[in-house]
Amino acid sequence: MSRVEPVVSVLLDPTHAATSLVEDVRRGLRAHPLRLPPKWLYDDEGSRLFDEITRLPEYYPTRAERAILEEYADEIVAACDATTLVELGSGTSEKTLLLLDAFTRAEQLRRFVPVDVSEGTLRAAAVSLSERYPGLAVEAVVGDFTLHLGRLPRGDRRMIAFLGSTIGNFYVEERGAFLGVLGDSLEPGEWLLLGTDLVKEADRLVAAYDDAAGVTEAFVRNMLRVLNRELGADFDPDGFSYAPMWDGRMERMDLRLRAEMPQQVRIPGAGLDLDLPVGEELHIEISTKFRLEGIAAELDAAGFDVVRTCTDPDGDFAVTLARRR
Numbered sequence: 001m002s003r004v005e006p007v008v009s010v011l012l013d014p015t016h017a018a019t020s021l022v023e024d025v026r027r028g029l030r031a032h033p034l035r036l037p038p039k040w041l042y043d044d045e046g047s048r049l050f051d052e053i054t055r056l057p058e059y060y061p062t063r064a065e066r067a068i069l070e071e072y073a074d075e076i077v078a079a080c081d082a083t084t085l086v087e088l089g090s091g092t093s094e095k096t097l098l099l100l101d102a103f104t105r106a107e108q109l110r111r112f113v114p115v116d117v118s119e120g121t122l123r124a125a126a127v128s129l130s131e132r133y134p135g136l137a138v139e140a141v142v143g144d145f146t147l148h149l150g151r152l153p154r155g156d157r158r159m160i161a162f163l164g165s166t167i168g169n170f171y172v173e174e175r176g177a178f179l180g181v182l183g184d185s186l187e188p189g190e191w192l193l194l195g196t197d198l199v200k201e202a203d204r205l206v207a208a209y210d211d212a213a214g215v216t217e218a219f220v221r222n223m224l225r226v227l228n229r230e231l232g233a234d235f236d237p238d239g240f241s242y243a244p245m246w247d248g249r250m251e252r253m254d255l256r257l258r259a260e261m262p263q264q265v266r267i268p269g270a271g272l273d274l275d276l277p278v279g280e281e282l283h284i285e286i287s288t289k290f291r292l293e294g295i296a297a298e299l300d301a302a303g304f305d306v307v308r309t310c311t312d313p314d315g316d317f318a319v320t321l322a323r324r325r
């Protein structure tokens with residue numbers, strides 16, 4: 001079969017880094033606590049580090065989600081009638097191969113639409129996917145899933161896959177709003193496949209985000225390098241310690257950087273000067289952990305019926321198939 005060349009559409013405008021990052025930095029660093037949206041972690045270096053994280057011995061989520069897809073991908077495909085698969089925050093789409101293989105066995109899929117802010121990673125994935133699946137239309141979208149859900153391709157019956165528990169990076173109020181927009185962007189009868197990391201013992205969670213090789217720490221610190229490069233800031237990444245903590249009340253990992261000395265930081269690109277006392281924390285990313293009943297309730301509130309919930313043998317992770325009412 002002849003290979004169909006991948007198509008890559010860019011929805012982020014060329015001034016995205018200049019305008020959207022400036023707005024996020026002004027909003028996040030004028031508020032208290034100081035907070036930055038995690039999407040800015042994923043420049044080329046951040047995406048490379050995330051890929052390394054997925055292979056760390058302590059980082060069980062990727063292995064658990066892969067085990068679920070190995071076991072259940074054929075059943076998931078048989079349970080839905082999707083002919084277009086859209087993947088949000090697709091990254092390398094490595095685990096998604098299991099789903100794409102199952103769709104290929106069922107001769108069901110016409111089109112795959114990976115969506116990611118990280119352009120380099122997405123372009124490389126699009127090329128290798130179209131080589132692996134000749135005949136599948138790969139229509140990659142460089143875009144932001146908090147801004148561009150309304151501009152995803154229509155037609156066909158779509159399944160949106162949102163894997164890797166990336167949904168856990170939203171704060172609770174943002175998550176409800178995001179799921180609502182996601183529901184509104186699908187037609188009745190279309191599909192959502194959601195990967196969620198489940199609540200478990202705190203020591204395993206902390207170990208997963210504070211790995212012995214320090215890769216997660218480097219990933220989180222990369223945020224400061226992005227701000228230095230894009231906005232001419234003068235953060236000294238070594239002036240901060242990495243402080244991952246489990247927040248048992250909110251049931252989330254909270255990944256922060258803590259100032260270890262008083263720091264005056266200039267961020268000329270955002271017109272901001274910061275005076276950080278010792279102990280001041282920058283909130284870089286959260287990773288909320290879920291319970292099965294909570295997932296079902298949140299999906300129900302966003303207009304979805306849960307059709308199937310699959311977990312790995314250790315009960316670490318869940319993949320939920322839901323249908324838009």
Ligand SMILES: C[S@@+](CC[C@H](N)C(=O)[O-])C[C@H]1O[C@@H](n2cnc3c(N)ncnc32)[C@H](O)[C@@H]1O
Nearest residue numbers: 039042089090091116117118143144145163164
């Ligand atoms: C936690 S990683 C998960 C990657 C992959 N789906 C997996 O399961 O291993 C999050 C991915 O979402 C992308 N991402 C983060 N925020 C985004 C946003 N607002 N819009 C689009 N992609 C985003 C990142 O570039 C990264 O590839």
